Amino acid sequence: xxxxxxxxxELYADDAQAFAxxxxxxxxxxQNFLPGMHSVQRQMRLLxxxxxxxxxxxxxxxxxxxxxxxVFAFQMLLLQLxxxxxxxxxxxxxxxxxxxxxxxxxxxxxxxxxxxxxxxRGRSALRGLRWRPASTTAEAASQQGGxxxxxxxxxxxxxxxxxxxxxxxxxxQQGQGVAPAPARxxxxxxxxxxxxxxxxxxxxxYVVAAALRxxxxxxxxxxxxxxxxxxxxxxxxxxxxxxxVRDAERIYRACEEGDGGAAVGPLRILSxxxxxxxxPLPATAGGSQAWxxxx
Amino acid sequence: MAVELxxxxxxxxxxxxxxxxxxxxxxxxxxxxxxxxxxxxxxVASTIGVDFAVKKLSVYDKRVxxxxxxxxxxxxxxxxxxTFYRGAKGIIMVYDVSRPDTLLHLEEQWMRELELHGTEAxxxxxxxxxxxxxxxxxxxxxxxxxxxxxxxxxxxxxxSAKTNIAVANAFEELVLKILETPSLLEDAGLRSGxxxxxxxxxxxxxxxxxxx
Numbered sequence: 001x002x003x004x005x006x007x008x009x010e011l012y013a014d015d016a017q018a019f020a021x022x023x024x025x026x027x028x029x030x031q032n033f034l035p036g037m038h039s040v041q042r043q044m045r046l047l048x049x050x051x052x053x054x055x056x057x058x059x060x061x062x063x064x065x066x067x068x069x070x071v072f073a074f075q076m077l078l079l080q081l082x083x084x085x086x087x088x089x090x091x092x093x094x095x096x097x098x099x100x101x102x103x104x105x106x107x108x109x110x111x112x113x114x115x116x117x118x119x120x121r122g123r124s125a126l127r128g129l130r131w132r133p134a135s136t137t138a139e140a141a142s143q144q145g146g147x148x149x150x151x152x153x154x155x156x157x158x159x160x161x162x163x164x165x166x167x168x169x170x171x172x173q174q175g176q177g178v179a180p181a182p183a184r185x186x187x188x189x190x191x192x193x194x195x196x197x198x199x200x201x202x203x204x205x206y207v208v209a210a211a212l213r214x215x216x217x218x219x220x221x222x223x224x225x226x227x228x229x230x231x232x233x234x235x236x237x238x239x240x241x242x243x244x245v246r247d248a249e250r251i252y253r254a255c256e257e258g259d260g261g262a263a264v265g266p267l268r269i270l271s272x273x274x275x276x277x278x279x280p281l282p283a284t285a286g287g288s289q290a291w292x293x294x295x
Numbered sequence: 296m297a298v299e300l301x302x303x304x305x306x307x308x309x310x311x312x313x314x315x316x317x318x319x320x321x322x323x324x325x326x327x328x329x330x331x332x333x334x335x336x337x338x339v340a341s342t343i344g345v346d347f348a349v350k351k352l353s354v355y356d357k358r359v360x361x362x363x364x365x366x367x368x369x370x371x372x373x374x375x376x377x378t379f380y381r382g383a384k385g386i387i388m389v390y391d392v393s394r395p396d397t398l399l400h401l402e403e404q405w406m407r408e409l410e411l412h413g414t415e416a417x418x419x420x421x422x423x424x425x426x427x428x429x430x431x432x433x434x435x436x437x438x439x440x441x442x443x444x445x446x447x448x449x450x451x452x453x454x455s456a457k458t459n460i461a462v463a464n465a466f467e468e469l470v471l472k473i474l475e476t477p478s479l480l481e482d483a484g485l486r487s488g489x490x491x492x493x494x495x496x497x498x499x500x501x502x503x504x505x506x507x
Contacts, residue, residue, distance in 0.1 A: 033371060069378075071345070074344035074375060075343040079343065083340065226347050230349075233347070
């Protein structure tokens, strides 16, 4: 963790300020440090899937040397390439990475929401009269409004059949009223949280994939897992970290395309986020209480 | 490193996997750096995951290639590092003579981990007391250390990676003991616990990893 704190201590002269920012940073990064290291292990698997998709020759070679579990990338993933990249480059890399992560995450949420709407529409047409009561839908809308609020407003969703209350409240609640988790009868709040977690784009994984790909010739020259570990632990610093993030975005998109066509171009991404005036948090919360009372 | 591997590979009689274990900050990485590169760095970043070094030795007219795995000492990396225990012929458990708790942990944690995850029942184990250069700050005596090692059936050595005291001797003693244990040498002729591709060209055909 000391490695991760260095950039913040370097950036802020005031230790208290550095601590505050580091704390915010760790709120997200802490899952990588939980016992069992499940988060990093998931990232190692994701890295394998990503490389297999964009550079199957490299993936096959690594697997053949016995490094197919990508344990050698553990340090890169855990410390977000802090040790591989110089300090000035770390500022650039992390800033680019986080900004891109936000944009891609917003776009992905929007995309998922659209998909769910389509599915839901199809299902509701089939189910006909067995539609759930409006009050439950409204509750779900309020729950959903919290963490994933930013992505909702875009699609002009047609009113769900029977959801009268949602119709009255306008486009935003409609969009959220058709959220998938409550529709399946799963407890609302935890499901929403889990959805948000799963949807978050781990761009770091793709940045590591891009860094490995940039050194593919050297990696292809390694004949054993030991050599791979040795090489990666003395990884040559990437020359251009901006290009590295760009490559990472490309790899991410290539993987998403294979994942059922959820890929989105950069312009689309920009249109899908940063609309603070449409943040529905307080309004929705009040609305849901009002709806919850009359059945 | 890749260059020297191929031509000398045929001259190697044994390849032995050695594992470095012990609490965080006892000097595992420094021992390895001193042994493999005869170097010492005052400021070593804590190991994340694992690191690795190769060292070739001549013992008893045999050319021995040591593959030394340096594991992270921090508790949180335990699940990851235990995957590297497989096939280790020699285990070096390191403690810091200025921190008695690190010796205690060898018994409480590291030996237990080894029992759980080690695959070689006959693997030679060695307890190494590092940082003997600290002088007055020393808290664990030679007797305590050697008693502990004897009690657990381990070899014992006192070293200092910083001032280069007995580091190479410790590794050599361990290798000698391994070479005297026939059961450990059965599969150490060409490779040990690791995959070495005989011919890289033919590698791809063998592995079918196509998932499309």
